[in-house]
Each structure stands twice: as C-alpha cells, then as structure tokens.
Amino acid sequence: MFGFFDKLKKGLSKTHQGFVEKIDRLFLGKKVIDQDLLDDLEALLFEADLGVKTTTQLIEGVRQGLKRGDLQDPERVKGFIKQEILQILHSGEKPLSIDFAKTKPFVFMVVGVNGGGKTTTIGKIAHQYSSQGKKVLIGAADTFRAAAVEQLEIWANRAGADFIKQSKGSDPSAVAFDSIHAARARNTDLVFIDTAGRLHTKVNLMEELKKVKRIVGRECPGAPHEILLVLDATTGQNAISQAKLFNEAIGVTGIALTKLDGTAKGGIIVGITEEMKIPIRYIGVGEAIDDLKEFNASDFVQALF
Numbered sequence: 263m264f265g266f267f268d269k270l271k272k273g274l275s276k277t278h279q280g281f282v283e284k285i286d287r288l289f290l291g292k293k294v295i296d297q298d299l300l301d302d303l304e305a306l307l308f309e310a311d312l313g314v315k316t317t318t319q320l321i322e323g324v325r326q327g328l329k330r331g332d333l334q335d336p337e338r339v340k341g342f343i344k345q346e347i348l349q350i351l352h353s354g355e356k357p358l359s360i361d362f363a364k365t366k367p368f369v370f371m372v373v374g375v376n377g378g379g380k381t382t383t384i385g386k387i388a389h390q391y392s393s394q395g396k397k398v399l400i401g402a403a404d405t406f407r408a409a410a411v412e413q414l415e416i417w418a419n420r421a422g423a424d425f426i427k428q429s430k431g432s433d434p435s436a437v438a439f440d441s442i443h444a445a446r447a448r449n450t451d452l453v454f455i456d457t458a459g460r461l462h463t464k465v466n467l468m469e470e471l472k473k474v475k476r477i478v479g480r481e482c483p484g485a486p487h488e489i490l491l492v493l494d495a496t497t498g499q500n501a502i503s504q505a506k507l508f509n510e511a512i513g514v515t516g517i518a519l520t521k522l523d524g525t526a527k528g529g530i531i532v533g534i535t536e537e538m539k540i541p542i543r544y545i546g547v548g549e550a551i552d553d554l555k556e557f558n559a560s561d562f563v564q565a566l567f
C-alpha cells in the first residue's frame with residue numbers, strides 16, 4: 263500500500279527530472295554563477311512551466327542574492343529556489359473549512375473544460391465528506407451527454423451520495439434547482455453540482471454556467487459557496503488561460519489540480535498560484551477514489567525536490 267505522499271512523489275518524478283535534476287546538472291562542476299548560467303537557469307525554469315512571472319521573480323531574486331554575496335554557490339541557489347517556491351505555494355494553501363452550523367447545505371459548483379476531471383473529482387471529494395458522516399447530494403447538471411450522467415451516478419453510488427438527474431438535454435439550471443430543493447428537504451450537508459465542459463471558448467457554456475450560478479444563488483442565498491475549477495496539470499500553460507477565462511466569466515473560488523501523476527508539467531502549480539491568486543484546494547494523483555487530497559505546500563515541495 264502506497265500512502266498519498268509516496269504517490270505524489272512518484273507522480274512528480276517526471277517534473278523532478280525535468281526541473282530539479284536539470285538544475286543539478288546545470289550547476290554541476292560550476293564554481294561561479296555568471297550571466298550565461300543565469301540565462302540557462304531562466305530558460306530551464308520557464309520550461310518547467312513555472313510561468314513568466316515566477317521565473318522572472320526567481321531570476322531577479324538570484325541576481326540580488328549574487329549581488330549581496332549570499333548566493334555564491336550553486337547549492338545555495340537551489341535552496342533559494344526551493345524556498346521561494348515553497349513561499350509561493352504556501353500563499354495558495356487554503357483548505358476549505360466549512361462551518362455546517364452556519365452553512366447548510368454547503369454548495370460546490372464544479373466547473374472546467376472537457377476531460378479535466380470534474381466528475382471524478384466530485385466523486386472523490388463527496389467520498390471524503392460522506393466518510394466523515396456528512397450527508398452529500400450530487401446534481402448532474404452536465405446534461406450534454408447521457409454518458410456523463412451515468413458516469414456521475416456511478417461515482418455518487420461509490421461515495422454513498424444522493425443523486426439528482428434529469429433527462430439528457432434538459433436545462434442544467436433546472437437540475438441545479440432540483441438539487442438545491444432536494445438538499446433542503448433532506449437536510450443535506452453538501453451539494454455538488456457537476457457541469458458540462460464543452461470548450462471554454464464557446465460563449466454559450468459560460469452563459470450556461472452563469473445561469474446555473476444565478477439559480478443556485480436565488481434558491482439558496484450565499485450559494486454556490488465554492489466555485490471549484492478543475493484543471494488538468496498535463497495541459498501545462500493552457501491551464502492558466504483556462505483559469506483566467508473561467509474566473510472572468512463566473513468567478514472561481516478554488517482550484518483542484520488533477521493528473522499530477524506522471525506529468526512533467528507539475529511546475530504549473532506554481533505558475534497558477536502566482537498568476538491567479540486563487541487557492542489550490544485539492545490535488546489529484548490518480549483515478550482511484552483515494553487519489554485526491556487537500557493541497558499541502560510543504561508536502562508538495564518535499565515530494566518535488
């Protein structure tokens with residue numbers, strides 16, 4: 263049995279190779295850090311999907327450190343980069359804490375592009391809460407494909423959650439409406455609204471999501487309490503443009519970053535945190551029900567380095 267940390271470490275091994283090991287190789291045998299080396303380091307950080315902003319900031323930090331004379335040897339530069347990344351990721355570490363005495367039901371609206379892992383992530387989070395004895399309801403507001411509803415129903419059963427659906431092609435906000443009303447009638451603690459993920463460039467998806475959000479808020483004041491954007495880590499920089507689009511359209515309150523297992527683009531978590539300033543709530547490292555955990559910056563950096 264592997265624990266989550268081991269899975270994370272294993273999952274991040276390609277990112278480790280493409281980033282930490284490359285830094286080691288770059289510095290190997292180097293005694294002085296000159297402009298050429300800094301340029302190479304910059305290119306390497308950028309390729310590791312840390313994003314322009316973070317890369318620029320890190321290189322500037324190294325430059326300052328060199329000037330002050332406290333980053334002379336490569337080991338220290340590596341240590342500096344590790345510390346900076348940890349600090350950035352700490353700023354994105356804000357696990358949800360729900361006060362059910364005040365907020366019930368707590369409503370999640372889960373959004374993101376096709377295949378990112380919305381449905382799977384809902385199943386995993388629902389399972390965590392129902393294992394804690396919470397009453398969970400899942401609403402199938404992705405009415406675009408019949409298979410989407412079936413897939414979600416399987417997850418709802420696994421997670422021991424109630425399930426609300428309508429026929430294929432029905433109005434997603436009608437499903438959201440039913441879900442909220444059922445949750446109220448049944449004294450449910452948490453509601454998850456799954457949504458469709460047709461391309462985010464299509465205006466109608468955003469309009470559809472806005473309507474779902476509006477209806478949920480009308481039927482349950484204060485809801486949705488969390489608009490969770492699910493991003494696929496393997497898409498690299500694309501994840502950042504998706505985050506911007508969804509955030510502009512409906513306002514994102516938290517991010518779940520999936521598929522960190524086996525990708526070389528794990529550095530994207532740093533870029534997302536730095537660019538978006540939206541908390542990373544969960545990370546996913548596999549397809550099984552236990553393969554999702556609350557994001558912890560220290561564990562992540564430890565697993566990466």
Ligand SMILES: Nc1nc2c(ncn2[C@@H]2O[C@H](COP(=O)(O)OP(=O)(O)OP(=O)(O)O)[C@@H](O)[C@H]2O)c(=O)[nH]1
Pocket residue numbers: 374375376377378379380381382383404410458459460492520521522523545546547548549553
């Ligand atoms: N390896 C891995 N696979 C994952 C992870 N999360 C989700 N998946 C897989 O990604 C695929 C797509 O996941 P879904 O949950 O169906 O994604 P979705 O966003 O609901 O997709 P649509 O309903 O088509 O919009 C499935 O095969 C999942 O098993 C993860 O953390 N790691």
Ligand SMILES: [Mg+2]
Pocket residue numbers: 380381382404410456
């Ligand atoms: Mg889905």
